[in-house]
Amino acid sequence: MDHASRLERILRGIAIAAMVLFFMFPIFWILLMSFQTNETILRNPPSMAFAPTLSNYAALLTGRLDTAAGTLDIDFMQNLKNSVILSVFSVAVALLLGVPAAYAFARHKFRGSEDIAFTLLSFRFAPPLLVVLPLALYFQDIGLADTYIGLIWVYQLICLPLILWIVRGYFEDISPDVEYAYRIAGHSWFATFRRIALPLAGPGIAAAGLLAFIFAWNNFVFALVLGSADKQPVTVGALAFVTASGIQYGQIAAAVVLSIAPTLALAIYAQRYLVEGLSLGAVKG
Amino acid sequence: MAVIELSDIVKRFKDATVLDGISLSADEGETLVLFGPSGAGKTVLLRLIAGVVEPDAGNVRLGGRDMRDVPPEARNVGMAFQNFALFPHMTAYDNIASPLAARRSAAERVREGVERVARLLKIDHVLHHSPRALSNGQKQRTALARALAGSPAVLLLDDPLRNVDAKLRFEMRLELPRLLAAERATTLYVTQDYREAMALGDRIAVMLRGRIAQLGTPEEIYLAPASLEIARLFGDPTINVLDVTPERDAEGPFVRLSRLRAPIDPGLDRAVGRPCALGLRPEAIRFVEAGQRGAIPVTIEAETPLNEKTVTLATTARGREILVSRPSGTSAPTEGLAHIAVDSAHALLFDRETGLRILPEGKRADVRGAAA
Amino acid sequence: MNEPLLVLERVDKVYDPDSAHPVRAVQGLDMRVHAGEIVALLGSSGCGKTSTLRMIAGFEEVTAGSIRLKGREIHRLAPARRGVAMAFEGYSLYPPLTVRENIAFALKSARLKREEVDRRVREIAHLLEIEDILERYPSSISGGQQQRASLGRALIRHADLHLLDEPMGQLEPQLRALLRGRIKHHVKERGLTAILVTHDQTEANALADRIAVMEGGVLQQFATPAALKEAPANLFTGTFIGEPPMNVFAAEARGGSGRLRLRLDHGSELDYPEDAFEAGVRARMLECRRIVLGVRPHAVSVAAEGHAGPLRARVTANQWLGDQTHIAAEFAGGLLVAVEHHRAAVRPGETIGIAFAADDLHVFDAESGAALSHGGRAA
Structure with a gap:
């Protein structure tokens, strides 16, 4: 009662x-x-x-x-554009690599699969400073320093584990019988992945992508060290307002408002995906 | 011709052997029931034939073709799952259409195919509902329709009536034979319900602990079970089991029931002196008037109706409990003292040590299977 | 005459009474249970049977009406003060206690002597075949064993009233018939009064002296198992009770020249002498226009074509179950089911003759569903 x-x-x-x-x-x-x-x-x-x-x-x-x-x-608009480019492409690459990997980890338990998956997750635990200095040196040598590609690559440290682990859970929640049923009906494993696994994990993939986007957007250290002014996102760009003649609080505030607006909008929009994703379990079978 | 042929199938998960040398074949159009308690390996065997699980050893042949390295989509089987496994994001129509769509049939052909099985299963009015809008019975029928839609050569039904209510289960049990006959598919049917097994199976394979314990017609299995364990799995109420040691006198072998001599098949002479278990089906025991030859006095403890039968629990003078079953509506004493008589021709004798049935000598050993 | 042990008077249960869609779980329930009786509340899920049980136990408030136990109003008392023992659906054993401690729990708190507790635990354990698992913990025994342990905990007490919620649903099939017999004997011998809730009519039939059939929160019929079978009050009870279920056909009655003809919707006609039905019944059948005929599967006579009677049906299945045969046949646009207690020789595809004796015919008003007659006599 x-x-x-x-x-x-x-x-x-x-x-x-x-x-x-x-x-x-x-x-x-x-x-x-x-x-x-x-x-x-x-x-x-x-x-x-x-x-x-x-x-x-x-x-x-x-x-x-x-x-x-x-x-x-100051070139704040360039910073904003960089943020969009870096976040969008990082998430796109992470989804492209992470979703099939998550499916593989969810469906095929092979020797060491759990270890590999955990190793990938552990990248999220390491302090960024630990990897960022050696990376800066390597990037200088191979010409990736101060390029979008180099940054997007490094951003995978943030996005990939996140997507892998969240989406894997969603794939695991889909009853294997549903996929077996589709295969027995005469469809290849790839068709099964595309028509059954992907749509059923769709809300989960959207939620993971969104989280990855927010984390990428908010990243500071990687971009500070590995990018120069014209590749830096808003988080680093805001530093420019700390000028010799004082801190420009008004502009910082405006910059913050502009930079959180897209992620806030996305989060509100994606709320229903998150809810849908959580209730998916109820319609299994 | 054998459409399904399994030879020496072995399957292990980690350290547990779930299938331990299964050989089995089913002829065209036959319905073969895999019956056994949960954990016997029935479902794994079905999945192995469907191709979603690989055997560790042994061979699956379908339609004469070796299925090694043949993926599930190329095996021409249809399967219905115990949990239905409908595609939750597709309508009932698209669910049923999936085997037809896989063959890239023309839209018109797909529609005809779906409507044909939907009519057969009486779900043509809910085709455009999503699975979550279907009742349990409709889900079950949709799953069955999907398995049938592609007119597969082999039909695998994994306890399809488990998750529907009693009334529906009964209806479907009576309807299924007609459906399966119309489809002419060779069917493997998994169930834990002995009634379903007897009602639907041309033959029944009783599976226990990863092996086939007995293979035969429903009649063979019910009347001539290979072991006590199998005898206890068939029949409701369960077969009565009494510990006896057969003896012999001038008239031949007999057992003592409440100190009374009850003759047994003369062919069972070799069981004399061995500790045995006597199996008596509840319907093979009758209430009789006192003083009749072989009448055993009992006390009636309780009477419990069961479907169209009445089951009486009685105890003998030595406190042994006996269940007696009779068609409802027939008269019998309902309380106090009464007398029962046993038709010892229907009695089954089992070796108490091995649990195997002792076959009367001079009769054909009509029981095949791994019990030997 | 003394008042019955338990009296429910016009009991209502409404969930969310203030919301836009109040749920009327139980409506105007009147029920009397006598001391020493076993009563089953039977119905499908959502019929109100569990709400009723929980109201008697005190876990659910009564919206309207009263409940009296031994002449004392109890519906406002706390559960513990009602003198009622309840076994819950599922097993609900205390995990940190062994099976023995679980079973003895209620007796220990009642401060019984140790020898007495031991004796009763032994007795109940023997009854339920759980002697060998008494020292085990609930998590290490099977579902069926847990259910038996939970039953033991309920049956060991001697309360004024025992309430059992789905007590036997998980029992091993091999033990079911035996345990039903033993439990019924145990309860009867001690003169206990029990109310059990179940959706399984086999269980209700086997254990109960009287069964209350519920549907949509309304009591449909409260009678002995035999009466429910032979004289169902309405079409719902008629088709709900019985395994296999009753065969039903929509029909119209016509009289004349000393005969009563019942024309089935799909063409066949049953023809009986007028006096097979009481005059009053006959008049009601003719007056109703639309009626529904019901025949129990075991009352359908099956014979070779042309032998049993003029009605024909095409066999679709003949299923032998060891001690019964279930025969299904296409008849009057539907499936007709017959039960024989021997092996029947008919084969699928054959045409057979069938007949229904007037004595076995149940007649219902198609509109209201109310029973008009059973075996020719007024309902």
Whole structure:
């Protein structure tokens, strides 16, 4: 019997409100900051009242940053473009490689398969700095330093294990009998993979791709070390606002808003995939 | 001609041997039932024939062709799974159409094929539903239709009635023979229900612990089980088992039931003095008037109706429990003291040590199989 | 006369009463259970049988109506104070206790003497054939054994009322008939009163003195197994009870010249002398226009063509099950099922003659489903 008392319901409401406030407040504050000048931001005590300005966004779009010390050229839009290119292609490559690999790990248990899968996952545990310095040296030698391909390659360290492990779970949840039934009906293993396994794991693949995209988008260290200014994503680009004449909080806030907007939109859009993916188990068989 | 031929099939998973030298063949159009408790290896055997599991040793031949390295899609078999295994993202129509679509048949031919089996199985009105919108019975029929749609030479049915309710299971059991006859497919049917096995099988292969313990017609298996274990698997209520030691006097061999002499087949003379188990089918025991020759006094403990039968639990003077079954509606004492008589011609004698049946001498050994 | 042990009066159970779709699980249930009786609540899933049991046990509140046990209103009492012992569906054994400790648990908390507890555990273990697993833990025994242990825990207590939820569903088939007999004997001998919930009519028939057939939250009929079979109150009970199920045909009745003719929808006609049916029954059948005829499978006479009667059917299956034969035949646009207690010689494809004696005929009103007559006598 789950008759919660009135008091219980009220307490639960308060707890949820507190949680939401705690997690949402920084985002809300950043949004406010992005419409303010540095002066109003640095007021003491801080206040919610200010005259909103679009100057921060204008500066980012035009690439000209006017500060007290003079005018500075920044290429934020190029950073944004880099982020999109790096994230999209990294996820695409990771899906292309990771989904078939996940299927293989899910369906064919061979000697050492578990070890290989775990080794791949362990790449996620290593601190990025551990691999990034040797990689920087290698990349110099083989000419991959400061190229999109080099970065996309390194980004596989982030995306591939994620996709492999999430999608493998989804493939394992599909009853092998369903695939056997399709094969016995006269279809090749590849047709079975394409028409049965892929569609049934579809929501899971979408969810994994999305997570990988967000992780790739938020990456900082690899791009900082392995890319130069014209290949760097927004996360690194935001550093440019730490200028000799002070930190440009207003522009940073605007840059943050612009850079989280795509991932936020994607996450909201993909929520239904995540839910669908989780309820897939209920229709098995 | 044998459509399915299995020879010396062995299959191991890790350290467990699930199939231990299975040889079996089924003729064209025959329905061969694989019967046995769970864990006997029935399902693995079916999967091996379908080609989704590879044997460790032995040989599968279908239609005279060696199936080594032949993938499942090229074996021309149809299979229905116990859990139905419908494609959840396709309609019932597309599920059933999948074997036809695989052959790249014209759309018109596919439609005809699907509608034919759908009519046969009475699911033509739900063809455009997705599996999750189907009732359990409809799912089961869709799975069966899918197995039949491609008109396969070999039909593998893995306990297809397990997950449907009793009424539907009964209906399907009566309908299936007509369906299978119409399709003319050679059928291997896996079940744990002895009624299904007897009702549907032209022959039954009783599987125990990865081996075929007995192979024969339903009649052979019910009336002449190779071992006590098999006898206990067929029949509801289960066969009565009494420990006896056959003796001999001037009139021939006999056993003592409640100190009364009950003659047994003279051919069982060699069992005299051996510890045996006497198997008595509940329907082979009758209630009789006191004083009749061979009447054994019993106390009636409880009467429990069972389908169209009435089952009585009675205990003998020595406290042995005996189940007696009779058609419902026939009269019999319902409580207190009563007398029963045993038709010892129907009694089965088993060696208590090995569990194997002791065959009367001078009769043809009508039981084949690995029991020997 | 004394009041029955358990009385349910106009009991309603409504789930989510405030929502847009309240679920009326039990509606206006009236039921009386006498001391020493075994009663089965029988129905398919969602029929309200489990809700009823849980209301008696106290795990579910009663929306309306009252429940009295030994003349005392109990439906507002906490479960522990009702004097009711319940065995749950599934096994629900305590995993950290051995089978013996599980079975003895209720007795120990009742502070019985140690020898008495041991004696009763031995007795019940012998009854259920679990003597050899008494010292094992639930996780190391099979499903069937767990169910037997759980049954033992329920049967060892001597409560005013025993409630058993699907008590035998997982039992090994080889033991079922024997244990049914033993349990029935055990309960009867001690004069215990038990209510069991089951979806399996074989189990209900075997164990119960009376069966309450439920459907859609409504009690359809509450009667002895024999009465349910011979005089079902309506078409639902008629077709629900019986394995194999009753054969039914839609028909129309016509009278005249001393005969009563029942015309089946697919052409065949049954022809009986008028006096095979009571006058009142005859009048009701003619008045109803649309009727449904029911014949139990064992009452169908099967013979060579032209022998049993004028009706013909084409055999589709003859299935011998060792002590019974099930015959299926195409008849009147459907499948007719006959049960014989010997081996029948008919083969699939053959045409046979069939007959139904007026004595075996159940007649229902097609519209309401209510029974009109059984064997020619008014229902």
